[in-house]
Amino acid sequence: MIVPAITPNATYDFADDVRAGLSRRGQKELPSKYLYDDVGSALFEVISYLPEYGLTRADERLLRRCADEVVDLLAGLVAVAELGSGSGKKTRWLLEALCRRHPTSYYPVEISRSALLMCERELSDIDSISIVGFEREYLDGLLEVAAHRQRNQHLFVMFLGSTIGNFDRDAGVKFLAEVRRILEPGDSLLLGTDLEKPSVQLLKAYDDEIGVTAAFNLNLLARINRELDADFDLSQFAHVARINSQARSVEMHLESKRRQTVRIPAADLRVEFAEGETIWTESSHKYAAKEVFQMALSAGFSCQAQWIDEEWPFAENLLVAE
Numbered sequence: 001m002i003v004p005a006i007t008p009n010a011t012y013d014f015a016d017d018v019r020a021g022l023s024r025r026g027q028k029e030l031p032s033k034y035l036y037d038d039v040g041s042a043l044f045e046v047i048s049y050l051p052e053y054g055l056t057r058a059d060e061r062l063l064r065r066c067a068d069e070v071v072d073l074l075a076g077l078v079a080v081a082e083l084g085s086g087s088g089k090k091t092r093w094l095l096e097a098l099c100r101r102h103p104t105s106y107y108p109v110e111i112s113r114s115a116l117l118m119c120e121r122e123l124s125d126i127d128s129i130s131i132v133g134f135e136r137e138y139l140d141g142l143l144e145v146a147a148h149r150q151r152n153q154h155l156f157v158m159f160l161g162s163t164i165g166n167f168d169r170d171a172g173v174k175f176l177a178e179v180r181r182i183l184e185p186g187d188s189l190l191l192g193t194d195l196e197k198p199s200v201q202l203l204k205a206y207d208d209e210i211g212v213t214a215a216f217n218l219n220l221l222a223r224i225n226r227e228l229d230a231d232f233d234l235s236q237f238a239h240v241a242r243i244n245s246q247a248r249s250v251e252m253h254l255e256s257k258r259r260q261t262v263r264i265p266a267a268d269l270r271v272e273f274a275e276g277e278t279i280w281t282e283s284s285h286k287y288a289a290k291e292v293f294q295m296a297l298s299a300g301f302s303c304q305a306q307w308i309d310e311e312w313p314f315a316e317n318l319l320v321a322e
């Protein structure tokens with residue numbers, strides 16, 4: 001059964017965030033959540049099939065392998081929330097394992113309406129599932145899911161795909177602590193974390209040969225043109241992936257190929273770019289497997305189990321709220 005997605009209560013303002021990010025002194029930046037409009041969500045789906053981007057396949061291999069073990073470790077009846085579900089393809093393995101035991105309510109929380117619709121379509125054929133989507137930011141959505149939980153249910157939250165890596169390390173722990181505050185003792189969080197790997201492999205994963213990741217990144221400027229009436233000339237910006245070895249992350253930037261001025265009327269903004277200047281659009285932090293135990297503790301969880309994919313180093317971590 002699918003209950004139609006709950007309509008958004010937008011708590012963010014694209015124009016304000018674009019103005020703030022592009023008028024910063026020093027490094028210009030835009031929040032990565034804006035990469036995911038309809039076009040961006042469709043392009044991310046294609047990225048997940050690219051040979052260079054092994055992350056999604058590793059995550060899926062692990063979920064398939066550990067689904068029954070995870071369900072065995074969960075405390076009794078659960079309601080399931082997924083933060084940033086995307087298409088929900090990989091989540092099928094866990095939901096099927098849960099639904100084999102009990103009818104299950106699944107609440108995907110997504111900022112992208114088209115991703116949420118994809119997810120609902122993808123998973124609606126599972127027996128004994130009820131799906132209610134929340135078009136919300138992560139924590140707003142989770143608060144609403146927590147308000148829907150029944151007294152005899154634990155919450156089981158999933159945050160897959162190493163989306164945690166889009167936060168810098170300290171902000172990632174703060175985010176997990178915010179999630180913990182919404183949960184009750186005994187609730188669980190399944191956290192996917194991409195592990196450190198050689199720079200060459202990472203750079204290819206974020207700058208593929210046929211240019212899908214470049215299109216995903218450049219679509220952010222196209223989105224500003226579409227929604228804020230701006231005049232970015234996309235041919236004058238280039239997608240760049242960079243390793244930040246100090247932060248242990250891969251960064252995506254959009255680099256201005258020449259000196260230029262861009263007008264963004266709906267944000268009441270005129271932006272000057274020097275040749276070679278970049279807009280920082282996303283970071284993907286990479287982890288050591290052991291590091292996750294400390295992150296969990298700092299945020300008020302304990303790590304009950306960890307599964308690692310050896311082919312594309314990636315860890316699935318089952319955290320329990322203390």
Ligand SMILES: C[S@@+](CC[C@H](N)C(=O)[O-])C[C@H]1O[C@@H](n2cnc3c(N)ncnc32)[C@H](O)[C@@H]1O
Nearest residue numbers: 033036084085086110111112115137138160161
């Ligand atoms: C890296 S993708 C991962 C998708 C999926 N979980 C996977 O593993 O393939 C991140 C997803 O989170 C969503 N997202 C990004 N920022 C968000 C936010 N602040 N609140 C809710 N959803 C967000 C995006 O729309 C996107 O679908």
